[in-house]
Amino acid sequence: GQVFRLEDYRPSDYLIPRTHLTFRLDPIRTIVIADLTIERRAGVDPSAPLILDGDDLNLKRIELDGIEHTAHEATPERLVLKDLPETAQFQLTIETELEPDRNKALMGLYRSNGVYCTQCEPEGFRRISYFLDRPDILSVYHVRIEAPRAEAPLLLSNGNPVDSGELDNSRHFAEWHDPHPKPSYLFALVAGDLGCLRDSFTTMGGRKVDLGIYVEHGKERLAAYAMDALKRSMRWDEEVFGREYDLDVFNIVAVSDFNMGAMENKGLNIFNDKYVLADEATATDTDFANIEAIIAHEYFHNWTGNRITCRDWFQLCLKEGLTVFRDHEFSADQRSRGVKRIAEVRALKALQFPEDQGPLAHPVRPRRYREINNFYTATVYEKGSEVVRMLATILGRETFRAGMDLYFERHDGEACTIEDFLKVFEDVSGRDLSQFGLWYNQSGTPNLTIKPSYEAGTLTLEIEQSVPPTPSESRKRLMHIPLAFGLIGSDGRELQWSSAEGGTVDGGVIHVRKRSQKLRFHGVAERPVLSLNRGFSAPVTLAVEQRPEDLIFLARHDSDPFGRWQAFNTLLTEALIAAYRCVLGGKATVFEDSIARLAGSIAADDDLEPAYRALAITLPSEADIARDIGKDIDPDAVLVARKALVGFIAGANRDSFHALYQHLHDTGPFSPDAAAAGRRALRNVLLGYLARSNDGTDIATSHFTHATNMTDLIAGMGTLAHEHPGSPQARAALADFERRHADMPLAMDKWFQIQATVPGEHALETVRTLMRHPSFSIDNPNRVRSLMGSFSAGNQSGFHRADGAAYLFFAEALMDIDKRNPQLSARLATAFRSWRSLEPIRQEKARQALVSMVKMPGISVDLGDIAERSLA
Numbered sequence: 027g028q029v030f031r032l033e034d035y036r037p038s039d040y041l042i043p044r045t046h047l048t049f050r051l052d053p054i055r056t057i058v059i060a061d062l063t064i065e066r067r068a069g070v071d072p073s074a075p076l077i078l079d080g081d082d083l084n085l086k087r088i089e090l091d092g093i094e095h096t097a098h099e100a101t102p103e104r105l106v107l108k109d110l111p112e113t114a115q116f117q118l119t120i121e122t123e124l125e126p127d128r129n130k131a132l133m134g135l136y137r138s139n140g141v142y143c144t145q146c147e148p149e150g151f152r153r154i155s156y157f158l159d160r161p162d163i164l165s166v167y168h169v170r171i172e173a174p175r176a177e178a179p180l181l182l183s184n185g186n187p188v189d190s191g192e193l194d195n196s197r198h199f200a201e202w203h204d205p206h207p208k209p210s211y212l213f214a215l216v217a218g219d220l221g222c223l224r225d226s227f228t229t230m231g232g233r234k235v236d237l238g239i240y241v242e243h244g245k246e247r248l249a250a251y252a253m254d255a256l257k258r259s260m261r262w263d264e265e266v267f268g269r270e271y272d273l274d275v276f277n278i279v280a281v282s283d284f285n286m287g288a289m290e291n292k293g294l295n296i297f298n299d300k301y302v303l304a305d306e307a308t309a310t311d312t313d314f315a316n317i318e319a320i321i322a323h324e325y326f327h328n329w330t331g332n333r334i335t336c337r338d339w340f341q342l343c344l345k346e347g348l349t350v351f352r353d354h355e356f357s358a359d360q361r362s363r364g365v366k367r368i369a370e371v372r373a374l375k376a377l378q379f380p381e382d383q384g385p386l387a388h389p390v391r392p393r394r395y396r397e398i399n400n401f402y403t404a405t406v407y408e409k410g411s412e413v414v415r416m417l418a419t420i421l422g423r424e425t426f427r428a429g430m431d432l433y434f435e436r437h438d439g440e441a442c443t444i445e446d447f448l449k450v451f452e453d454v455s456g457r458d459l460s461q462f463g464l465w466y467n468q469s470g471t472p473n474l475t476i477k478p479s480y481e482a483g484t485l486t487l488e489i490e491q492s493v494p495p496t497p498s499e500s501r502k503r504l505m506h507i508p509l510a511f512g513l514i515g516s517d518g519r520e521l522q523w524s525s526a527e528g529g530t531v532d533g534g535v536i537h538v539r540k541r542s543q544k545l546r547f548h549g550v551a552e553r554p555v556l557s558l559n560r561g562f563s564a565p566v567t568l569a570v571e572q573r574p575e576d577l578i579f580l581a582r583h584d585s586d587p588f589g590r591w592q593a594f595n596t597l598l599t600e601a602l603i604a605a606y607r608c609v610l611g612g613k614a615t616v617f618e619d620s621i622a623r624l625a626g627s628i629a630a631d632d633d634l635e636p637a638y639r640a641l642a643i644t645l646p647s648e649a650d651i652a653r654d655i656g657k658d659i660d661p662d663a664v665l666v667a668r669k670a671l672v673g674f675i676a677g678a679n680r681d682s683f684h685a686l687y688q689h690l691h692d693t694g695p696f697s698p699d700a701a702a703a704g705r706r707a708l709r710n711v712l713l714g715y716l717a718r719s720n721d722g723t724d725i726a727t728s729h730f731t732h733a734t735n736m737t738d739l740i741a742g743m744g745t746l747a748h749e750h751p752g753s754p755q756a757r758a759a760l761a762d763f764e765r766r767h768a769d770m771p772l773a774m775d776k777w778f779q780i781q782a783t784v785p786g787e788h789a790l791e792t793v794r795t796l797m798r799h800p801s802f803s804i805d806n807p808n809r810v811r812s813l814m815g816s817f818s819a820g821n822q823s824g825f826h827r828a829d830g831a832a833y834l835f836f837a838e839a840l841m842d843i844d845k846r847n848p849q850l851s852a853r854l855a856t857a858f859r860s861w862r863s864l865e866p867i868r869q870e871k872a873r874q875a876l877v878s879m880v881k882m883p884g885i886s887v888d889l890g891d892i893a894e895r896s897l898a
């Protein structure tokens with residue numbers, strides 16, 4: 027297949043300053059008339075052909091300046107026009123015919139539950155009309171939509187509504203005009219019969235904006251939390267980044283068939299309904315937090331993505347990394363900053379580190395791709411956000427903000443590159459950011475090795491950096507790593523130093539730039555305990571010579587919540603890896619009492635937020651443990667080791683955990699706020715431990731039965747299903763939940779997920795059976811992700827069973843999904859990405875499954891790309 031390369035970027039010969047679209051909607055025969063103002067770029071020869079992108083298109087007619095044009099070559103994938111007018115501008119009219127009902131790929135125009143909707147990022151617009159479908163072609167759009175009024179009373183597009191009226195045959199129309207030039211990937215249309223929750227927002231400049239969230243009739247009430255999150259996001263972007271909204275309306279539509287979380291189309295965001303609909307009976311606290319974050323993320327794109335967009339898809343992180351950073355900061359301000367940071371780092375390590383350490387590793391700004399859809403990755407999004415965070419750390423809050431202000435001022439209305447972004451920060455700070463820029467261009471997680479020693483008032487840190495080789499990058503250059511740190515004295519207070527030599531130390535940050543350096547801090551009053559990479563200031567792995575008692579000390583005393591969490595997490599990980607080795611060697615597992623004591627005292631420490639305590643006493647997942655073991659992994663032994671530590675901590679803290687569990691019982695009215703969610707989180711983690719006791723099933727059953735919200739209901743059912751699988755109580759809870767939620771697809775997704783992640787060999791049969799459940803649909807991405815995605819990515823022992831049966835089953839299922847929705851099959855296939863870190867027998871089975879996919883006739887470019895790169 028074709029490979030696209032960053033260095034091949036060329037501006038196009040033609041521009042499209044204005045785009046006028048008419049849609050005559052019909053489920054199987056939609057007519058699209060694209061009336062395009064085409065402009066030849068100055069200096070381009072008039073004989074240059076105009077080559078437009080298409081994908082699976084059915085061309086009906088072409089006119090040039092109002093006259094039928096025959097000098098063209100059209101295939102479903104391309105339209106080449108020759109003999110064009112000599113004039114710099116001309117009008118091109120293209121008519122295409124679409125079949126929205128047949129579109130199961132969910133790119134372009136499709137119908138979800140009877141609602142017409144579009145998804146154009148990254149290359150979906152070319153499935154609607156022939157176009158210069160690339161993000162550096164900015165056009166002013168005017169859109170007319172015609173449809174039967176009964177079927178689609180609601181007709182929405184980008185920008186502001188400008189006209190509407192009746193047509194013959196009970197049809198009607200609406201026209202929308204978006205004054206802001208935009209790339210085609212931000213085009214959107216929605217038409218259908220939906221209910222609406224309305225509100226308004228007055229911007230800092232006094233502009234009244236009408237807000238609408240469109241959902242299935244009867245579900246309007248469930249959009250209230252999303253609406254509140256939207257208004258908070260709009261205010262926050264004004265206060266923190268000085269960004270004001272720029273249209274008269276802002277609409278959000280929730281649809282049930284959607285490939286990702288949401289889409290930031292200008293003035294008309296389209297959402298997966300999972301990230302809009304919520305009340306206490308249907309959504310968990312995690313759902314509420316996700317809704318808040320995703321509503322904010324898509325809204326923030328209005329400036330970082332829409333007003334300033336990407337020159338080409340290699341620059342995807344320009345909008346995504348920056349916007350994730352902005353939504354992280356928003357959530358940190360709305361909730362607890364410390365807790366939010368821990369959750370972010372856990373997600374980064376779980377999703378991005380394996381990517382960077384496996385065959386799918388790529389730089390935050392990739393240099394080549396076969397299928398751009400496969401680069402909406404944790405590296406582009408989450409590591410991309412970490413890079414922006416490091417920039418803010420290096421420059422300091424005020425200079426960072428000055429740089430952002432300059433970015434908006436200098437590049438508003440443009441399609442930019444990472445170089446443009448870095449340049450504004452160089453200009454406001456006067457610094458050279460070329461070494462820092464490597465974070466965008468070099469893949470792999472850097473390692474830092476740190477050896478501390480202390481003598482006569484001088485602390486010496488020997489620091490070495492290395493970046494492991496990754497596919498197609500065997501030799502690595504040295505990075506600029508901002509390492510935030512603190513020196514802690516025996517009384518728990520921060521120690522000062524009089525001078526530092528051998529490197530740059532500035533505002534609590536060590537700037538690591540060389541391969542190795544010896545940093546000396548003079549005038550340090552006593553041997554300090556080191557708190558390193560505070561707040562996870564750099565996405566690196568650290569190997570520090572640190573005594574267990576220092577880690578225990580940090581877990582109790584570090585003033586940085588992240589540092590505190592990290593210390594205990596390191597202790598837990600070390601204990602789990604030691605236990606894993608015992609299991610492999612056929613020995614009994616042994617754990618230090620200090621671990622159980624520490625877990626008990628953190629859980630009970632009322633000076634700490636409950637949400638923090640919940641995170642701290644949650645053991646690393648099986649996947650986390652496997653990642654830290656690194657190679658030759660036997661997932662069954664990981665499971666046994668983890669269970670042993672849960673049992674050990676539970677046994678040692680039985681009474682205090684029980685008392686705390688009772689004490690946290692909330693009887694007041696439900697609130698989704700962070701404090702209430704934190705109490706529920708702690709109580710539910712404690713439930714997991716208590717489930718190990720003799721009366722564990724009773725406690726979990728009672729938890730399930732008395733639950734007054736979805737978070738507790740899921741915790742009760744999940745604990746029964748996972749800790750006592752197959753028990754009458756687990757079966758009863760699952761049956762009860764199913765009966766009560768059978769007509770609620772989003773709730774049933776949770777039911778699928780819990781069952782798909784029950785560890786062990788039985789999971790495969792469970793998943794096979796559930797695929798035949800009436801609530802399951804292979805066409806719906808949410809269903810598929812809940813059942814098959816959770817199984818492959820969230821069930822280590824079930825998916826990686828030693829006989830390879832789950833791999834074969836999964837490969838076959840992917841091939842089936844691939845025929846309908848390649849984006850979905852490719853994303854699911856990334857579950858194989860760490861196959862080389864398994865023990866040899868499983869490795870071979872996984873390899874065979876990948877090979878069987880690659881050999882499949884008609885495999886999509888998307889899935890083929892993931893499978894081939896995984897094998898390379």
Ligand code: HT7
Nearest residue numbers: 145147148285286288289290402
């Ligand atoms: N910018 C969007 C990314 C996206 C997407 C969304 C929905 C369906 C398919 C998609 N492909 C790419 C979402 C975001 O990051 O904000």
Ligand code: ZN
Nearest residue numbers: 323327346349
């Ligand atoms: Zn985004």
